[in-house]
Amino acid sequence: MTDLHALPMPKWGMTMTEGTLVDWLVPEGALVEQGQEIAEVETTKIANAVEAPVSGILRRQVAVPGASVPVGGLLGVIGDAETTDAEIEAFVSARVSISAESDDETPAPRLVETVGGPINVLSLGGGAGIPVVLLHGYGGDLGSWMFNVDALASDRPVYAIDLPGHGASPPRAASELADLAKAVFQVCDALSAPRVHLVGHSLGGAVALTIASTKPERAASLVLVAPVGLGREIEAEYLTAFLAADRRRPMKQALGLLFSDPDAVSSDMVEGVLRSKRRDGVPQALAATLEGFFDPASGQTQELRPALSGFDGPVTVIWGDVDGIIPPAHADGLPKTSEVHLVPGAGHMPMMEAASAVNRLLTAHFSSADRSG
Amino acid sequence: MPVKTFRAALNEALHQEMARDPRTIVLGEDITGGKGATGEKDAWGGAFGVTKGLLDAFGEKRVIDTPITESAFVGAAAGAAVTGLRPVAEIMFVDFLGVCFDQIFNQAAKFRYMFGGKAVTPLVIRATFGAGSRSASQHSQALYPLFTHIPGLKVVIPSTPYDAKGLLIEAIRDDDPVIFLENKLLYDTTGDVPDDSYTIPFAEAAVLREGSDVTIVAVGRMVSVAMDAAKALATEGIEATVIDPRTASPLDTETILEMVEETGRLVIVDESNPRCGFAADIAALVAEEAFDVLKGPILKITPPHTPVPYAPNLEDAYLPDAARVIAAVRRVMAHGE
Numbered sequence: 182m183t184d185l186h187a188l189p190m191p192k193w194g195m196t197m198t199e200g201t202l203v204d205w206l207v208p209e210g211a212l213v214e215q216g217q218e219i220a221e222v223e224t225t226k227i228a229n230a231v232e233a234p235v236s237g238i239l240r241r242q243v244a245v246p247g248a249s250v251p252v253g254g255l256l257g258v259i260g261d262a263e264t265t266d267a268e269i270e271a272f273v274s275a276r277v278s279i280s281a282e283s284d285d286e287t288p289a290p291r292l293v294e295t296v297g298g299p300i301n302v303l304s305l306g307g308g309a310g311i312p313v314v315l316l317h318g319y320g321g322d323l324g325s326w327m328f329n330v331d332a333l334a335s336d337r338p339v340y341a342i343d344l345p346g347h348g349a350s351p352p353r354a355a356s357e358l359a360d361l362a363k364a365v366f367q368v369c370d371a372l373s374a375p376r377v378h379l380v381g382h383s384l385g386g387a388v389a390l391t392i393a394s395t396k397p398e399r400a401a402s403l404v405l406v407a408p409v410g411l412g413r414e415i416e417a418e419y420l421t422a423f424l425a426a427d428r429r430r431p432m433k434q435a436l437g438l439l440f441s442d443p444d445a446v447s448s449d450m451v452e453g454v455l456r457s458k459r460r461d462g463v464p465q466a467l468a469a470t471l472e473g474f475f476d477p478a479s480g481q482t483q484e485l486r487p488a489l490s491g492f493d494g495p496v497t498v499i500w501g502d503v504d505g506i507i508p509p510a511h512a513d514g515l516p517k518t519s520e521v522h523l524v525p526g527a528g529h530m531p532m533m534e535a536a537s538a539v540n541r542l543l544t545a546h547f548s549s550a551d552r553s554g
Numbered sequence: 555m556p557v558k559t560f561r562a563a564l565n566e567a568l569h570q571e572m573a574r575d576p577r578t579i580v581l582g583e584d585i586t587g588g589k590g591a592t593g594e595k596d597a598w599g600g601a602f603g604v605t606k607g608l609l610d611a612f613g614e615k616r617v618i619d620t621p622i623t624e625s626a627f628v629g630a631a632a633g634a635a636v637t638g639l640r641p642v643a644e645i646m647f648v649d650f651l652g653v654c655f656d657q658i659f660n661q662a663a664k665f666r667y668m669f670g671g672k673a674v675t676p677l678v679i680r681a682t683f684g685a686g687s688r689s690a691s692q693h694s695q696a697l698y699p700l701f702t703h704i705p706g707l708k709v710v711i712p713s714t715p716y717d718a719k720g721l722l723i724e725a726i727r728d729d730d731p732v733i734f735l736e737n738k739l740l741y742d743t744t745g746d747v748p749d750d751s752y753t754i755p756f757a758e759a760a761v762l763r764e765g766s767d768v769t770i771v772a773v774g775r776m777v778s779v780a781m782d783a784a785k786a787l788a789t790e791g792i793e794a795t796v797i798d799p800r801t802a803s804p805l806d807t808e809t810i811l812e813m814v815e816e817t818g819r820l821v822i823v824d825e826s827n828p829r830c831g832f833a834a835d836i837a838a839l840v841a842e843e844a845f846d847v848l849k850g851p852i853l854k855i856t857p858p859h860t861p862v863p864y865a866p867n868l869e870d871a872y873l874p875d876a877a878r879v880i881a882a883v884r885r886v887m888a889h890g891e
Contacts, residue, residue, distance in 0.1 A: 225764075249788065289555075349555065351750060428758050429809070448761045459720065461751040 185264060185272045186235045188257040190250040193224060193327045199251045200224045202244045209242050213259065218537055220256055225449040229328055232537050235259055241269050290323060290341075290349065295367035301343040301350045302368060305330050310337025310551065311401045312374045316365065317341075318383025318529075319409075319474075320423050320467065322348030322457060324450075325382060328536035333543060340377075342368055344388070345466065348457055352466035357473030358384075358483060362391040366399065375399065378547060382406040382532065383507065387474060387483055394488035402495040402550040404543060407504050407529055409474055410485030412511035419506055420475055424467055429455065441503045441528035490516050495553055497546040499539060501527030520546075555746035563715035563747045564604045564680075564736070567722040568642065570751045572612050575640060578726060580605055581618035581627055582644030582680075601646045602682060602741055628654040628679065632662040632731070635677035640726055645681035647693045648735060662731040663706030674729040678722075684737040684775060684825060685873055691861035694869075696774070696826040701733040702802040702835070708732040708756060709802040713777035715745040717800055720754035727753065737775040757804035761813070765793025768883050769813045771836055772823040773799055776874060780823045783879035792887060802832055810836060811844050818849040819886045823874050828856040850889025853882040 190200050203221040213219050218230035219239060233239075241258040244250050255276050258269055290303040303323050313333050317325040323341035333339045345364050346352035353360065365388060369377055378401050381389030386408020393400045409415070422435035433451045437443030458464060474483045489496065496519040500509040506529040512521045522542050524531040532539045558566070572578045585605040586596050599606025609617045620627040624645060631641040645651055651658065658679070665673040685694040701709045708730055712718040718736070725732040762777065763784055772780035777798045784794040795813045799806050814820050820840050824833035833854035840852055855874045863869050 247791075349748065427755060429761065430812075448764055452760075456716075456748070456752070459752040459754060460748065461753075 184237075185240070185258055185260040185269065186237065187255055187272075187276055188219070188231065188234065188239075188259055190222065190252050190254045190256055191231055191331075192252040193227070193229065197224050197252055199249050199254075202246055202248050202250060202256060203228060204246045205242055205257075206230065207239055209239055211239050213237060213239050216537060216541065222256075225447055227445055227447060227450065227533060229533070229536055231256065233259060237261055240264060241273065243273055290343070292349070293368055293371050295364070295371045297364055297367045298345070298353055299351060300345070300364060300368040300371075301348050302372070303330065303341040304372070305339045305341075306334030306336070307338050308336055310547075311376060311378055312338040312340060312372075313378045313380060313547070314365065314369065314374070315339065315341040316344065316379065316381040316385030316388050317347065318385050319420070319470065320347070320454065320458075321382070321385075322453070324348070324453065325530070326532060329532050329540055329543065332540040333547070337547070338374070340368075340372060340374070344385070346463050346470065352460070352462040356466045356470045358387055358391055359395075361388045361470070362395065365392060366396065369399065376401050378402045378404070378550060380404040380406070380543065381408060383529065384409045384470070384474065386410065387485055390485040390488040390492075393492040393494075394485070397492060397494075400492070400494060402497075402546065403492065404497045404499065404546055406499045406532055406539070407501060407507050407509075408485075408498070408511075409481060409507065410483045411489070411515070412508070413480040414508050414511070415475060415481050416506045417475075417477060417480070420471055421477070424464070424471060427455070427458065427464075438505055439529045440534060441501065441505075441526060442534075445534065486515075489519065495546065495550040496520065497522065497542060499524060499531055499542055501529060501531040501534065503527065504529045556749055557744050558715050558747040559741065560712075560715045560718050560736070560743050560745075561602065561604055561741040563719040564722055565599075565606060566747070566749075567719045567726075568605065568608060569611060571723055571726045572608065572616065574751070575726075577638065578640045578642065579616045579618065579634070580608060580642045580644065581620050581631060583620055583622055583646060585609075585644055586614065586617055586619040600644055602736075602738065604680070604736075604741075605644065624650050625654040625657060629657040629661070631677055631679070632657050632665075632675065635662070635675045635731070636665050636673055640676045640678075642678040642680060642726060645679060647689075648681040648683040648697045649692050649695050651679070651681060651697070658701075658707070658731070658733075659704050663704050666730065667706060675731050676726070676729050677731040678725045678734055679731070680722075680734045680736065682738040683735045684739060685857070685862045685869055686739050686775075688864070688866060688869065690864040694862035698733070698735055698773075698802050699826050699831045699835070702832065703830075706731065707803060710734045710756070710800070711773045711802060712736070712800065713740070713760075713772075713774055713798050715743065715747045717754060717760065717798075719747055720752050721756075721800065723751055724753040724756060728756070735774070739775055743778075754800070756801045757806045758800065759806040759809035760798045760800055761795070761809065762798060763794065763796040765795050765817070767792050767794060767817055768819040768821060768886060769795045769797065769810075769817045770821045770823060770879065770883070771797055771799065771810060773802065773832065774825065776823040776825055779874060779876050780879060782876040783883065786876060786880055787883055792883060794883065807839055807843075810839065814840050814844050815847045818847050818890055820848070820852045821855065821879060821882045821886060822852070823855045823879055825857060825874060828854065828859050831856060850886040853886055855879055855882055
């Protein structure tokens with residue numbers, strides 16, 4: 182009985198149709214652990230590592246470095262030592278003939294009508310687990326979680342949302358922190374999700390903390406990724422450059438500040454942000470949102486440490502240790518109930534820059550939060 | 555994201571701007587009537603269906619069907635613009651603008667300059683262009699270089715439904731005369747177009763693909779020709795950057811130069827006439843500003859310097875296609891490295 186597993190080209194984000202294999206990170210014949218990074222793949226949006234879906238031996242590297250492979254196409258084959266080469270050949274040719282017509286049932290984000298207006302939501306997963314709601318940062322969109330949604334959706338519903346005025350969600354007249362929190366309640370109501378795990382990045386972290394303090398019964402647990410609200414310092418250059426940028430070059434420069442490696446920002450990522458920002462009313466809404474948490478003279482203006490202290494549920498805080506936007510030192514001195522993890526080498530976007538590490542932290546957080554709550 | 559045709563994207567832009575700003579009007583031939591129709595209003599929505607539904611939504615005072623006299627209604631539009639309205643004039647074929655060059659070149663384009671900057675002329679002239687529809691030499695030209703040549707005019711050439719909507723809204727809100735040229739073979743092409751209103755700034759090239767070997771510059775329908783060529787070249791290991799300047803005037807020279815600096819090779823795909831044309835202009839820019847990074851000759855893929863032929867086999871041979879682009883790229887790849 183042979184046991185072969187395909188290593189397919191992953192789909193990171195809506196627009197990805199193919200990726201380029203940059204290089205293998207392990208040689209053919211190497212023993213790999215489930216979750217281990219075994220290949221580096223580059224898309225028009227970003228480069229990232231592909232993880233082994235199962236433990237075993239990397240029996241075959243089907244794609245060669247530099248090759249373009251469609252989403253779902255075969256990168257390699259993982260199996261055991263007993264499988265013969267002939268069986269692997271048969272597996273590869275069977276797989277190649279089906280991959281041509283498979284995929285295409287990629288879930289797409291859709292506008293969900295809420296009491297306060299439409300909100301763009303990517304819904305994945307399902308089942309009885311407490312749903313996860315993913316909240317991106319200032320100027321971001323639900324694509325910030327492109328490397329994380331699949332890992333989380335294996336045992337629960339996952340909702341990645343575009344906050345008002347971000348991504349494909351229309352701007353609203355009121356767009357300060359409390360208004361954004363209200364928009365999250367509204368979309369949870371519309372999705373019939375009264376109690377959720379909140380995962381918030383940067384400004385999304387401040388939104389999660391605001392919800393935890395104003396409607397604690399709705400937050401089962403919190404994961405805060407480099408959140409706004411735990412200290413004064415924040416890189417003003419990024420905020421002002423982002424708000425001012427309406428063209429490719431300055432936007433690329435601004436977004437580069439988010440990553441430890443500015444080259445991680447591709448033209449597609451820049452184009453996506455510009456497309457959102459060019460919509461009527463969005464620059465004004467983004468300016469109002471910024472004014473609600475940032476003052477050029479004094480930095481951050483939202484003090485949310487009390488919100489964190491007052492929250493009873495499980496809390497995990499994740500920070501890139503070379504974050505150039507909000508210093509990881511803001512994770513110092515948090516209540517003992519908060520579990521803090523620094524991600525080595527990551528900037529302000531650890532969920533993209535170190536997706537595997539962050540996915541492991543998220544999975545661990547939810548399984549322990551499910552047990553305790 | 556909603557998928558719409560190029561035609562529907564333009565129609566939506568007109569609807570949204572007319573609803574937003576009561577000064578916006580449209581005028582042109584058959585835009586509320588229809589030759590050969592039985593007399594009902596808005597039978598076609600203009601010769602290419604772009605203005606369909608505007609009459610119902612905004613009425614005859616703002617959606618004006620004109621006689622077949624381009625010089626009269628383009629002149630009327632220029633006058634309306636300089637006296638406070640934001641007119642959008644529709645010309646069926648850019649070829650017909652020859653009869654109103656004085657209105658465009660000597661009047662609209664010059665008002666701001668000759669009145670000491672005190673006059674603004676928020677005029678948009680929309681027209682179809684391009685060969686490939688078996689319409690013969692008086693209905694097939696790609697005349698954007700003529701307008702690009704005139705200071706005071708802005709020239710927009712969208713290549714996708716997304717760009718068509720955002721650039722048309724930007725054109726209507728712009729305070730200068732804008733020549734907005736729509737390739738007639740693109741009307742039924744589809745793409746993602748947000749329902750919301752949005753604008754795309756002029757002089758902002760789209761970077762559609764990034765590669766390290768060669769930079770291909772194209773506008774209008776030639777963008778899809780360039781993309782087809784780039785995809786085919788990728789299978790033989792040649793990675794092309796493809797950029798679409800989107801506006802011929804003003805021109806995003808920075809992005810063109812930046813991308814040529816990264817690849818050292820330039821191929822321009824342009825369906826206008828080759829002499830004193832768009833491709834020649836970009837070739838001259840790069841030869842002057844980026845000569846030191848060039849690894850080989852700049853190649854221009856254009857039609858021959860002839861009228862557009864009517865015979866289908868000749869018209870097909872006339873237009874640049876992906877095979878010619880691929881051959882040109884292979885030729886420049888022989889230089890450098």
